[in-house]
Amino acid sequence: xxxxxxxxxxxxxxxxxxxxxxxxxxxxxxxxxxxxxxxxxxxxxxxxxxxxxxxxxxxxxxxxxxxxxxxxxxxxxxxxxxxxxxxxxxxxxxxxxxxxxxxxxxxxxxxxxxxxxxxxxxxxxxxxxxxxxxxxxxxxxxxxxxxxxxxxxxxxxxxxxxxxxxxxxxxxxxxxxxxxxxxxxxxxxxxxxxxxxxxxxxxxxxxxxxxxxxxxxxxxxxxxxxxxxxxxxxxxxxxxxxxxxxxxxxxxxxxxxxxxxxxxxxxxxxxxxxxxxxxxxxxxxxxxxxxxxxxxxxxxxxxxxxxxxxxxxxxxxxxxxxxxxxxxxxxxxxxxxxxxxxxxxxxxxxxxxxxxxxxxxxxxxxxxxxxxxxxxxxxxxxxxxxxxxxxxxxxxxxxxxxxxxxxxxxxxxxxxxxxxxxxxxxxxxxxxxxxxxxxxxxxxxxxxxxxxxxxxxxxxxxxxxxxxxxxxxxxxxxxxxxxxxxxxxxxxxxxxxxxxxxxxxxxxxxxxxxxxxxxxxxxxxxxxxxxxxxxxxxxxxxxxxxxxx
Amino acid sequence: xxxxxxxxxxxxxxxxxxxxxxxxxxxxxxxxxxxxxxxxxxxxxxxxxxxxxxxxxxxxxxxxxxxxxxxxxxxxxxxxxxxxxxxxxxxxxxxxxxxxxxxxxxxxxxxxxxxxxxxxxxxxxxxxxxxxxxxxxxxxxxxxxxxxxxxxxxxxxxxxxxxxxxxxxxxxxxxxxxxxxxxxxxxxxxxxxxxxxxxxxxxxxxxxxxxxxxxxxxxxxxxxxxxxxxxxxx
Numbered sequence: 001x002x003x004x005x006x007x008x009x010x011x012x013x014x015x016x017x018x019x020x021x022x023x024x025x026x027x028x029x030x031x032x033x034x035x036x037x038x039x040x041x042x043x044x045x046x047x048x049x050x051x052x053x054x055x056x057x058x059x060x061x062x063x064x065x066x067x068x069x070x071x072x073x074x075x076x077x078x079x080x081x082x083x084x085x086x087x088x089x090x091x092x093x094x095x096x097x098x099x100x101x102x103x104x105x106x107x108x109x110x111x112x113x114x115x116x117x118x119x120x121x122x123x124x125x126x127x128x129x130x131x132x133x134x135x136x137x138x139x140x141x142x143x144x145x146x147x148x149x150x151x152x153x154x155x156x157x158x159x160x161x162x163x164x165x166x167x168x169x170x171x172x173x174x175x176x177x178x179x180x181x182x183x184x185x186x187x188x189x190x191x192x193x194x195x196x197x198x199x200x201x202x203x204x205x206x207x208x209x210x211x212x213x214x215x216x217x218x219x220x221x222x223x224x225x226x227x228x229x230x231x232x233x234x235x236x237x238x239x240x241x242x243x244x245x246x247x248x249x250x251x252x253x254x255x256x257x258x259x260x261x262x263x264x265x266x267x268x269x270x271x272x273x274x275x276x277x278x279x280x281x282x283x284x285x286x287x288x289x290x291x292x293x294x295x296x297x298x299x300x301x302x303x304x305x306x307x308x309x310x311x312x313x314x315x316x317x318x319x320x321x322x323x324x325x326x327x328x329x330x331x332x333x334x335x336x337x338x339x340x341x342x343x344x345x346x347x348x349x350x351x352x353x354x355x356x357x358x359x360x361x362x363x364x365x366x367x368x369x370x371x372x373x374x375x376x377x378x379x380x381x382x383x384x385x386x387x388x389x390x391x392x393x394x395x396x397x398x399x400x401x402x403x404x405x406x407x408x409x410x411x412x413x414x415x416x417x418x419x420x421x422x423x424x425x426x427x428x429x430x431x432x433x434x435x436x437x438x439x440x441x442x443x444x445x446x447x448x449x450x451x452x453x454x455x456x457x458x459x460x461x462x463x464x465x466x467x468x469x470x471x472x473x474x475x476x477x478x479x480x481x482x483x484x485x486x487x488x489x490x491x492x493x494x495x496x497x498x499x500x501x502x503x504x505x506x507x508x509x510x511x512x513x514x515x516x517x518x519x520x521x522x523x524x525x526x527x528x529x530x531x532x533x534x535x536x537x538x539x540x541x542x543x544x545x546x547x548x549x
Numbered sequence: 550x551x552x553x554x555x556x557x558x559x560x561x562x563x564x565x566x567x568x569x570x571x572x573x574x575x576x577x578x579x580x581x582x583x584x585x586x587x588x589x590x591x592x593x594x595x596x597x598x599x600x601x602x603x604x605x606x607x608x609x610x611x612x613x614x615x616x617x618x619x620x621x622x623x624x625x626x627x628x629x630x631x632x633x634x635x636x637x638x639x640x641x642x643x644x645x646x647x648x649x650x651x652x653x654x655x656x657x658x659x660x661x662x663x664x665x666x667x668x669x670x671x672x673x674x675x676x677x678x679x680x681x682x683x684x685x686x687x688x689x690x691x692x693x694x695x696x697x698x699x700x701x702x703x704x705x706x707x708x709x710x711x712x713x714x715x716x717x718x719x720x721x722x723x724x725x726x727x728x729x730x731x732x733x734x735x736x737x738x739x740x741x742x743x744x745x746x747x748x749x750x751x752x753x754x755x756x757x758x759x760x761x762x763x764x765x766x767x768x769x770x771x772x773x774x775x776x777x778x779x780x781x782x783x
Contacts, residue, residue, distance in 0.1 A: 215753070
């Protein structure tokens with residue numbers, strides 16, 4: 001008995017020590033970030049200070065490099081995959097500057113939280129049939145370890161789009177499915193519809209990203225053998241483990257029936273023709289489950305007593321961060337959803353897999369509205385910080401990346417601290433800022449941010465998707481002299497006139513922390529992301545599932 | 550006690566009358582709109598008006614839905630109002646068996662939220678009350694009241710059918726343009742020979758997804774037109 005007591009005391013001491021170390025480790029990272037930020041704010045910029053700052057960063061890199069070998073062999077209990085949809089490198093740079101400038105700084109020296117994570121790599125994003133990819137094929141690569149075609153969701157590259165005849169031999173196992181099979185808790189969080197390509201690729205298998213509900217498939221040829229995406233989310237429990245613990249995002253219409261009054265918020269119709277109300281099924285399938293569709297209900301959720309949480313906060317996508325406060329029913333932020341998800345998932349001792357997507361960075365870019373894209377990127381960075389602070393870096397692998405980039409550029413030679421959404425002001429010959437906007441060859445000012453293609457310039461009272469209802473203006477210049485380009489309703493100029501701005505093909509960045517994060521090095525194919533999660537989490541080893549079902 | 554009951558009775562009758570007055574008649578109409586440009590170059594010279602071809606269009610209305618369509622039945626618009634709580638809008642591309650769904654949030658940012666009454670009655674009541682009431686005539690079996698006046702520099706002449714809460718004719722005249730919209734045929738909805746085209750089988754896309762569907766064959770085609778969704782306004 002005495003011996004047992006000694007063992008217990010020893011174990012408790014050990015646990016406390018491990019826990020304290022973890023807190024200390026996390027605390028040191030956060031402190032390092034804070035100190036770096038404060039130091040930069042406090043210090044007068046000088047040549048010597050740049051030297052010292054660079055040396056300090058190199059020293060930190062040495063420490064990270066020393067830890068890397070050990071880190072690469074460590075196992076992750078929890079895995080969180082953050083995807084900023086369309087968040088190319090230029091978006092990260094511009095968002096970092098915008099974030100800094102919103103805080104009253106010059107901006108360039110600022111860092112978004114995920115930029116401080118210790119390990120980085122570059123990801124090659126092309127699809128097997130497309131040089132410039134789409135979200136469906138890219139997320140399939142990240143979730144299954146196998147690249148595939150554009151437009152398909154976690155099925156093999158040999159499948160023809162929208163043709164289900166070969167699905168039996170082309171269904172690819174996802175990281176989330178491995179996690180479910182092992183008994184880990186799983187969750188998805190997105191500001192897009194939960195049935196949209198990126199979150200869908202975590203749990204669904206279908207050769208057409210637009211098969212979001214059964215009505216989308218009705219009347220289409222060659223759909224036998226496929227199930228719509230929303231039903232696959234709810235039916236996951238019949239395939240692996242006990243199904244998702246958390247699903248928070250938009251896309252309510254894909255889960256409710258096509259009858260008047262089906263929607264609790266506006267009394268309208270959903271999309272389902274199969275008489276299934278998937279929200280009711282969620283509640284019926286699980287004990288201690290909840291379904292919420294507005295901020296008040298979300299806030300009232302007690303994670304201690306909730307084991308399965310479905311939140312569908314909009315009929316379609318959730319609002320842009322810029323517009324979130326104006327939502328009719330009220331919507332939680334990406335950070336709030338991430339926090340609530342972790343509180344529920346972390347109750348499982350076997351660990352959890354969580355995917356978080358900022359789905360609307362991509363949409364704002366498509367509309368040519370940089371301000372909304374950057375604001376959503378900042379909200380995304382906040383969500384990463386929330387996750388980092390709520391978890392233990394010793395047992396939680398956090399990966400932050402994008403599925404693809406956009407044709408979004410930061411151009412001209414604006415002076416240091418020039419408003420990132422503003423018009424370009426050059427330096428004079430002595431290298432000091434001029435006072436007037438720089439003029440192009442057509443004697444008109446121009447913005448730092450722009451798009452290679454899309455609908456182009458518009459100055460609207462409310463920006464974003466409103467752009468699609470206005471005439472295109474790309475391919476010719478507009479006099480911006482009297483336009484407030486920093487306003488949320490401003491849409492940047494574009495060169496090639498297209499109905500919407502497009503994705504871009506250059507590599508995107510991967511940022512990572514936690515066990516196995518050091519496996520991210522150099523420039524890798526996008527499907528390597530799965531394999532890092534798989535190695536760190538020992539997913540396939542423990543699940544016994546094969547890559548192709 | 551008796552007094553209270555009497556007051557309650559009066560109140561109920563008044564409420565019923567009010568409700569009756571506000572009820573929407575389910576109708577199907579055919580309208581025609583013609584636009585004339587007033588190109589007077591000199592007051593001594595004769596008017597040289599250029600007239601556009603009259604365009605016919607269909608209008609269907611219930612308490613919860615308003616739909617319009619062009620004469621060719623190739624493009625239409627549908628407004629859906631669920632118990633006055635939220636308004637949804639659909640742009641109907643009948644010739645492509647395709648529709649764009651606009652959520653209340655989309656309508657909000659597009660500033661297209663608050664005109665249900667205008668859409669339902671085809672002429673704003675607030676504007677009608679600013680015009681002078683004139684004589685009464687008939688359109689088919691319906692009483693028609695003529696309203697006339699000038700508001701914000703625009704001359705209006707409106708023949709209003711109170712029973713249907715619809716105009717039989719609207720003349721809108723500013724210095725440059727004269728637009729005349731005329732009711733040609735009207736039917737109770739269940740008796741109309743002009744049935745609405747069912748859109749249940751149409752491919753539906755969210756307005757917010759246009760940007761992500763550049764390569765979609767219908768979207769690509771639509772994007773060549775100027776703006777999507779609101780280019781058909783009456």
